[in-house]
Amino acid sequence: MREDGYGRRDRGPQVGGAHNVVALPNLRSGRLADLLAAASGPGQAHELVGEPEARAAFRAVSASWPTPRRRNRRTPAVLAATTVATLMVATTGLAAASELPGPAVRAVQGLLGSVGVTINPTPAVGTGSPVAPPTAVVPTTAPPATAVHQPAGTRHVGGARGVCVVPDGGSGATGGGAVTASCTVSSGHHLSAPVAPFRASRPAAPAVVRPTTTSRGIGPTGALHQGTKAGGQGSASDSVPVVVAGTGSTRGGNLSGSGSTCPSATSTTDPATSTTDPATSTTDPGRSASGCRTRAVHHHPRAHRGAVGPSGTAVGTDPSVPATSASATSAPATSAPATSAPATSAPATTGPGPTGP
Amino acid sequence: MWRRVGQMLDFNGTLTAAQRGDEEAFARLWREFHPGLLRYLRIKAAPVAEDLAADIWVRVLRALPGFVGDESGFRGWLYTTARNRLTDWYRSGERRTEVIEHSSLVLLASVNDVEAEAAEHSSTDEAVALIGELPPDQAEAVMLRIVVGMDVARVADIMGRTPGSVRVLCHRGLRRLEQRLLQLQVGSAVADDAPAAVTRGNSATVPEREGQRLHA
Secondary structure, eight states: OEEOTTSOEEOOOOTTOGGGOOOOOOOSSSHHHHHHHHHTSOOOGGGSTTHHHHHHHHHHHHTTSOOOOOOOTHHHHHHHHHHHHHHHHHHHHHHTGGGSOHHHHHHHHHHHHTTTOOOOOOOOTTSOOOSOOTTOOOOSSSSSSOEEEOTTSEEEEEOSSEEEEEEOSOOGGGOSOOEEEEEEETTSOEEEEEEOOOOTTSOOOOEEEOOOSSTTTSOTTOBOOOSOOOTTSSOTTTOOOEEEOOOOOSSSOOOOTTOOSSSSOSSOOOTTTOOSOTTTOOOOTTSOHHHHHHHHHHHOTTGGGSEEOTTSOEEOOOTTSOGGGSOSSOOOGGGGGGTTOTTSOOOOOOSSOTTOO | OOOOTTOOSSHHHHHHHHHTTOHHHHHHHHHHHHHHHHHHHHHHHGGGHHHHHHHHHHHHHHHGGGOOOOHHHHHHHHHHHHHHHHHHHHHTTOOOOOOOOGGGGGGSOOOSOHHHHHHHHHHHHHHHHHHHTSOHHHHHHHIIIIIIOOOHHHHHHHHTSOHHHHHHHHHHHHHHHHHHHHHHHHHHHHHHTHHHHHHTTOOSHHHHHHHHHHHO
16 A cells, blocks of 8 residues: 555555445346236236226227328429419410400400409400400490491590590501591580590590680690690580590500590590480499599600699690690690600590699 | 336337227237236326226327327337326325225125135236335336336436436335345245244234235
8 A cells, every 4th residue: 555645545446346336136037036027017817807998988089080181292282383373374364365356355354254353355456356345335325425436437426515526446557646536515616636546555544625615725726735734724514525435456556436545434524524424324433534544644754744834724845746736825745645655645635634743 | 038018019000000090909009008007007096096097098099190109109108198197196186085985895896716816916916016115206217117118218208307316216126125025035934934933932923924915
């Protein structure tokens, strides 16, 4: 036995010594092993007497188990693919509804109408569609606000207080050239206004001819104020909201007599000043004429140029508007596209218009 | 080594069949696992072991279709359920004394062959009774670790202890059992000599031996 420098004696390794090992009970032989074997033995008869009750419990509980479902991992993918395909078909159908021939249009209408989607497509001119468009809503029999089809290339659209003669449609060959609608009102005015071509793909406002008693709203030649907000122009009783409406060309940008400038209301009249018989009007009750005009003017890139003067007279600022297409006092902002921007819709409106702030 | 109760040859197939609603498959499971469960419950709550076992099996049956695991996992799940049910039983105050009127004792079923039944119960029931004499934690550890045959980690999970603690409990329980068996052996040896002792006028050993038997 040695001593270290601190006077402690080294007793040698003790950890792991024989006195630290705990003797484990013998589980392989002896009485303890027999005891544990007996305790771990198979079930005795008296321990299994409850088997019928256990079986009954199993039957009762297993009856309430949910039916095993086989999970199909393809289900989410199939659902997603079906949804995408359906959306693509639906949107494509909606987009192409106006490009299809008449029977196809009707088929699409029937198909989409069954699911609650209503479309008013305007078939393209020149597509050979032999069927009148479904939105050709200008009534031919309902007096007085009817548009009379004239086979001579013109169309009379009028009401109780006036009639407008509009060159008939089918002038797609004009390629966007401006046409002039002449109107005669009961007050003796004879009005003529250039009707701007439009694109059917964009809903355009109806061409409302609204004569006024003042000369500020209407020029000496009776030219129309178009697309301007002429709050002081004419009284409601004097105005004749004759609407040039119909289904127009979808491509040519020409206003035809049957051309509709509103997507849902082809004979749009101002409810306040309307002389159109509501019973025969084809105006969509859920869509006002002003809303239609507002949307059309907003689409016009130069709509804001036709500002409203302090006196309520429209002051045209578009220098590109020819003098012959409008009066000297009102430069029709919305008529500018008739000569300068054929591709845009240009409603020919007078009176309270949507171009205000 | 002996084949422990609850060890099946084709456990997975039997379990799958039982999960599909096969009653016979469930019966096989029950016959294999119920005796061990009942013995475990006897050392924890002997008076109500049968009732608790039936309740535990109902709980297991309700969740049986969703069980995923092997035999060891099923055994651990079964005894975990049993221990939870025991905890509920302890907490719910169900441990009230059951009073049996004297008049109802005559309604108890009589045993025809007492000796045969006693001989049948002698080995297993006496062994379980001896384990039940241990302190509760040691008895539970020995029962789950040695008798049921679960590994230390699973026993520790069930008992809420560390594996080292389970090992210590098992060791101490086995040591105590061993000592108890030695005492019984000595007692038996003394009892064998008891008639002579009685003959010799020493009657003190006979009640002692009978008391040990009854206690065991």
